[in-house]
Structure formats: C-alpha cells, structure tokens
Amino acid sequence: xxxxxxxxxxxxxxxxxxxxxxxxxxxxxxxxxxxxxxxxxxxxxxxxxxxxxxxxxxxxxxxxxxxxxxxxxxxxxxxxxxxxxxxxxxxxxxxxxxxxxxxxxxxxxxxxxxxxxxxxxxxxxxxxxxxxxxxxxxxxxxxxxxxxxxxxxxxxxxxxxxxxxxxxxxxxxxxxxxxxxxxxxxxxxxxxxxxxxxxxxxxxxxxxxxxxxxxxxxxxxxxxxxxxxxxxxxxxxxxxxxxxxx
Numbered sequence: 661x662x663x664x665x666x667x668x669x670x671x672x673x674x675x676x677x678x679x680x681x682x683x684x685x686x687x688x689x690x691x692x693x694x695x696x697x698x699x700x701x702x703x704x705x706x707x708x709x710x711x712x713x714x715x716x717x718x719x720x721x722x723x724x725x726x727x728x729x730x731x732x733x734x735x736x737x738x739x740x741x742x743x744x745x746x747x748x749x750x751x752x753x754x755x756x757x758x759x760x761x762x763x764x765x766x767x768x769x770x771x772x773x774x775x776x777x778x779x780x781x782x783x784x785x786x787x788x789x790x791x792x793x794x795x796x797x798x799x800x801x802x803x804x805x806x807x808x809x810x811x812x813x814x815x816x817x818x819x820x821x822x823x824x825x826x827x828x829x830x831x832x833x834x835x836x837x838x839x840x841x842x843x844x845x846x847x848x849x850x851x852x853x854x855x856x857x858x859x860x861x862x863x864x865x866x867x868x869x870x871x872x873x874x875x876x877x878x879x880x881x882x883x884x885x886x887x888x889x890x891x892x893x894x895x896x897x898x899x900x901x902x903x904x905x906x
Contacts, residue, residue: 664688665749665835668773670741670765672703675782676754678810680735681707681714683752685723685811686838690735693744700737708732712809741765745773750835752804753791754782762786763794770795778828780804781819785858787850789821798823802832803848805855816841819855821848868896 664687669680672694680703684690694700709715714731717723723731738744745751751769755761762781769779778800781791792801803819816836820829829845836843846856854862868882877885883895 664838665777666691666747668693668741668745668748668751668769669754670694670744670751670769671754671756672699672737673754673756675806675808675810676752677703677706677710678712678808679752679754679782679806681731682810682839683835684731684734685714685727686835686840688734688835691744691748692735692737693739693741697739704732704735704737707735712811717811741768742772745769745777748773748777750778750780750832752780752782757784757786759786759790762791766791766794766801770797776800778802778831780832782806783819785852785854787821788819788848789823789850792821792823799825800828802828803855804832804836805857807857814840814842815857816843817855817857818843818845819848820845864896865900872897 666689667683668691669676670693672692680690680692692700692703694703707713714723714728718725718728751773753762753765753769755765762783766779773779779795779797781788781803782805783803784805788801788803792798795801798821801821802824803817805817805819807813807815818829818832818836833843833845849855852859871877872879872882879897883898886892886895
C-alpha cells in the first residue's frame with residue numbers, strides 16, 4: 661500500500677476507539693464518528709490516556725512523546741457519518757452487533773464514500789455477505805475482525821464473502837500488517853455465527869461451563885488444567901469471568 665488511505669471509523673465505543681488508535685499509530689489519517697457526539701471526547705481521552713492508550717505506550721518505551729502528538733493529530737472527530745467517509749480510502753464499521761443496524765450503516769457508507777473505497781466491518785460473527793449486498797460495491801466489502809485490547813492483540817481475522825475481490829483482500833491484509841497484526845483470511849459462514857475464532861471460542865466456553873455444572877471439577881481447576889496442559893496464558897474462566905455462554 662504505497663499511499664496510506666484516510667480511514668473513516670464509524671462508532672467510537674470500546675472497539676472503534678481502539679481501532680482508530682491503532683490505525684492512526686500506523687500512519688493513517690482517521691475520521692472518527694459516533695452517533696452520540698459526547699462519546700467522541702471520551703474516545704479521544706481514552707486513546708491518549710487509557711489503560712492501553714498512547715501515554716502508556718510511552719511509559720513502556722513503545723512510542724515517543726513526539727509520536728504520541730503526531731498520532732493524536734491524525735485523528736479527527738467529525739459530526740456526521742458523511743464527513744467520516746467522504747475522503748476515505750477505507751472505512752471500519754464498529755457499531756453494536758445488530759445486523760439491521762450494520763446494514764443501515766453500510767448503506768450509508770456506500771452512499772457517501774468514494775467509489776473505490778473499501779468498506780470493512782469489525783463484526784464478531786455476523787454475515788459479511790449480508791453487509792456486502794446492502795451496498796452497490798459487494799466486491800469491496802470485507803470483514804476485519806479485531807480482538808481487544810487492539811493495541812496488544814495481533815489477531816486480524818479477515819472475513820471474505822463470496823463477492824469480495826482479491827484486490828480488497830490484499831489491500832486490507834497489507835494495512836493489517838502495517839498495524840502490526842497477523843492477517844488470516846477466512847471464508848464467511850452466513851449460517852454460522854463467529855467465523856473461526858469465535859466459533860472455537862464458543863465451543864470451549866460451553867464445554868468449560870458444562871464440566872463445572874456436572875460437578876467434575878471447579879472453575880479454578882479447569883483454568884489450571886488448561887494452562888498446565890496447553891500452555892494457555894489464562895484459563896477460560898479467568899478470561900470470561902465465569903460467565904455462561906447463552
């Protein structure tokens with residue numbers, strides 16, 4: 661990617677805020693939009709001062725103060741979705757996991773983004789195929805599923821719908837690498853929630869809950885067994901706080 665694109669990020673919640681930070685750190689200009697205007701100030705403060713924010717990266721020797729100032733200068737909060745995407749070469753949708761809402765956002769991005777812009781979704785498992793065909797550019801729609809904390813986790817699950825072009829996959833994968841992520845391209849599964857990472861995650865989570873409910877062992881013992889056997893850094897209950905998968 662010889663010229664870094666302007667990136668429009670739609671949604672300044674937990675994920676959108678972190679995604680904007682990472683892509684700006686990689687050198688892209690960001691246009692950040694949220695339907696709740698007050699959320700933008702919260703997002704900007706989190707990017708600079710949050711637990712995984714830029715100032716903490718200075719403390720860990722990962723960034724310099726000059727790099728922090730430059731990165732913050734590349735992120736521009738905007739008042740409308742049209743402003744966020746009108747100059748964008750790539751957009752990232754990071755709104756709540758509601759398919760109807762995401763389809764509306766994709767229709768709006770399609771209307772206002774330049775014709776060659778790539779539209780991506782950070783969905784955790786909804787069908788990218790449906791989002792693609794909510795637009796007039798299905799070949800330029802792809803899933804880019806991030807893991808949080810985005811500044812730390814290297815996952816980039818690139819979800820390919822049947823309509824997604826090779827060029828789209830290549831450009832998004834290249835940007836993911838610039839963001840220090842490890843892009844893995846997987847096929848969209850419209851009848852299955854979760855792509856790959858979350859399908860496997862869900863199965864482990866269900867079985868972990870089941871063995872505890874059957875009285876076989878405790879949550880703490882499950883965690884220790886998985887760490888000792890498979891070298892997991894955290895056990896499933898440590899990771900999920902003991903919550904049962906619904």
